[in-house]
Amino acid sequence: MRISYNWLRRYIDLDASIEEVAQKLTSLGLEVESIEHLGRIFDGFYVGEVLDVQKHPNADRLRLCSVRVSVSDYPLRIVCGAPNVAAGQKVIVGTVGATVPKNQHDPNGNPFVLTKATIRGVESFGMICSEKELGIGEDSSGIKVLAADAKVGTPLAEYLGVNDTALEIGITPNRPDCLSHIGIARDLAAAYNTKYIKPIYNRFENKNINISTLATVNVKNTTDCPRYTACIIQNVEVKESPEWLKQLLNAAGLRPINNVVDATNFVMLEYGQPLHAFDYEHLAQHAIVVKSAERGEKFTSLDGKVHELSGNELMICDGERSVAIGGVMGGANSEISISTNTVLLEAAYFSPVSVRKTAKRLGISTDASFRFERGIDPNITVEASERAANLIAELSGGVVVSGLIDIYPQKIVPKIISLRVARVNAMLGTTLSAKQIKDFLESIEIGITAGKDSNLFECSVPTFRPDIEQEIDLIEEVARLFGYDNIENKTSSEVMFSAPDQHERQITAIRTWCESNGLNEVLTNSLIDSPTAKLFGNEIVAVKNPLSVELESLRPSLLSTMLQTVAHNYNHGMSRLQLFEIGTVFSAATEKNRSGYVEGYVEKNNIGICLSGEINMQSWHEKQRVVDIFDLKGLVMSLLRGIGLDNSVLIYYNASTSLTEMTIGVEINNTYAGFIGKVKPELLKKVKIDHDVFFAELDLDVLTKFHAVKTYKGFSKFPTVVRDISFIVKKSVTVADIEILIKKSGGERITAVTLFDLFEGQALGEGMKSVAFSLKINSHEKTMTDAEIDVMITTIVQSVTKTFDATLRSV
């Protein structure tokens, strides 16, 4: 909320600087977000007197003026082009260094700083200003001439009476009592241990007429409208508000409209009570009926918008039709106009829930609805209404009809809440005395009576504090008034042992591995467009109120957003992309969920790895090439080895997905962990990538679950023998199958089988390839003889040649 400091000081004497007061407000939980000195834009502008005017020697339309801006100092020479400048005038002078708010010669009217200027060969030491240049009027035809009695040397802000300061205060939703100047004065008074004063004003009552002869009020829905009051002001003249009122409203950020509306706004910002003024003559049968809207009813509000009503809105009606949306906005059909003579003034207490629902449904938020939603004081109504009625009368020359209609069937009374002194100290970690606590609470008008013993208070909470509902809320008030900074920073709480758990350590290990191996971590959007999401399956989770169709569905995989990242980087000239992301993917659950999640949805924490473009950094020593599937396969295998899953990984090759080709499945301890593949061209086309992209996505829960502390296995004391063998086989025979067969037929003494050469060529024959393996052979029992090894190799060769129809190339 924006408040005026001058306005605030109508209710409280403050013997402190604005900055100190702002700090105090902040420490009370009323955070001052900005301080704006409104007169500061006029710094460097003064009232001056034109002593003498002469022709400019080099320009017909310019004059040389001698202008006095200080009684004690020499006059300034100012070159001026205004046609109306004349000796003897009191004018507004901008001195060197001042910022002129609006440049008349700039189409955008941007501000500019005055400097000592040479104009057609003559030095000029300032500027005589028009009202447009200062933003205080529209006239730009010539300089502003002030009244003859204006005092030379007066700073312009002071001359204009603009000496106010606006404070922007962040009021949290629990403090509706501070949505007014009096409310803020009340909290400040408590903090400064002083008093605040409510406004004192003149009354303009006409005792000869009673309101009961002029109007009726009938509240049919007392749930949504627990209190409704009306009073009437006659013989009003609707006109512009006086300067003081316009200045205060402007300072508080409200645009002045006319004296009647301004008076209601003023009292709203004064007491926090929203008010509405109806043109009495436009109320059919001079009646007010408060009831729910008709279903399908159309209503035109003050701002000219037409609303179709659902029937749940609380409406203020006259004898025939709706005239206002209760607590939200008035209607065009009864608004105050220049011809209004009699005003019916509404001050009511509407139920917060009802106003909130209506305002939300209609998409309207007004100063009134904002306050009603948060809960105003139901017992301030009459006081605020009388204040506003008399102010309207004062400003418009009218009179207030005697009497006030007040429909308040069920009085809302202060809550009584018990407070234990010991509890206060137990929650806050303080050692406050009963007396201190009592003083704090009484300072914000909470009534205290002693309970059974001196350590128990019965607290009566004023109705302007709807947020205080239970003991803990009173404890917060004590803490707030004692000052958060006065509560100890205790660090002696019991030490608890903690270390990152298995899951956390594995995730860190994975990140560290990826980072150390040259991958860049990315974090991408969680929401994608639905057509793309559906490519991944039908169990898509979509949001009902997306920001745009591009951000409608929760990602079922990390692939599509990682591809966007790849596309972005290609578009910005990058050529080597090696990325990983750890993030959540979502789907609708078809089976029973894991516990800890919302029924019907599955969330998985996945790692996505993406390789595309060049494999190496550009260098002098390595030949460049683009990545292929074996780079990614090797990277994934190395990662899994790197995090200790070397013995439990199974790769299989019939994994099919709709998004990748050459797809390889990965299992860890017989649990599916994810896949590795080449992204299908259709998918790449969608994001306009014309390079191959290789992608792997693995379930982190599986990757972190199977980590186990390793058990040492003894190694052989006997030498290892290396033998190479190569075969020519059909291309359709897979290396994996040959490897498996070599291990099987060679038995456990084969400790490693490594493919070290692979080629195809005319010489081998059509459709054939040569594969060469290096075998490591070792026994735990003895040094193997050449003869034994030869027997083993022969067995292997026979087995491979027979099974795969292979030819031995060399041994």
Place this chain on the structure above:
Amino acid sequence: MLDQKISELQSEIERILPAIADNDALEKFRIEFLSRSGKLASLYEELKAVPGDQKPVYGQKINTFKKSVETQFESLKASLQSSSASQKIDIDITLPGRERPKGTRHPITQTLEHMKSIFVSMGFGIVYGPEIEDDYHNFEALNFAPNHPARDMQDTFFVKDDIVLRTHTTPVQVRVMKNRPLPLRVIMPGRVYRNEAVSARSNYFFHQVDGLYVDKHVTFADLKGTLVTFAKNFYGSDIQYRFRPSYFPFTEPSLEMDITCFLCKGKGCRICKHTGWLEVLGAGMVHPNVLRNCGHDPEKVSGYAFGMGVDRISLLRYGIDDIRIFFENDLRFLNQF
């Protein structure tokens, strides 16, 4: 004939070899004498002309000669190499080294890992919860009454009427308080969502860390002590800080913590909106209603909770002025971290 050739070659080599002082000359020698088409190889060609019965004898001679030249060549090569290691020779050591590619952790991850490590050292465990959350955990159990204006503070994405994308990590507090034994001291990092237009200052998703401590006799003073310890570790021991009363439905009393702007040192600048202060976290004592909703008796136990935004803190930490750059993942950005 062949004998003469061998002895000619031998004397030629004896003349040349001792004068060789660098690798170029050595290589020249190798090509001239020892390569496949070199002078020694040509001796074998001449062998063809030798009468059959003498072939083995001459073959043996050539072999022996060749072996001896090779031995001399190898020893000279070795001595040249060892002397080149000590002498300044023809390798340009200003050539770039063969570097390993540098990977990066995302700056938001780095901030989060820093936070986690501090809290872990203070005795907090780490737990996670779902991003698709029900109204009960996201709002109701946290004391957000239906139709309360506090719900407006958090523009919400709805999956169904009562299923939302969590607007904060605080619902994880409810889950742990319901499911884990006391005492409880955990932090809860994760991604959260707000239905807000994307701009330089706000994104529709961001990352938070919530913290929770529930035990007997936990006080507001303990909360303040914990937050100060964290802030001094994370932001530096010389920072100034202040606590302001604030409001969250799920804590009471509630506070917000500000630290002096580390850009202007409190003098006021654009980043701190000229206040000299930066808001870094919100916190408070767990509201008795929330404790009750989670099955705990607020008369017997109490607790504190806090929450902070990882993205916002990362912006400040790295001097970034547009939050969107975090999720563009431009390598020119990522490679700076």
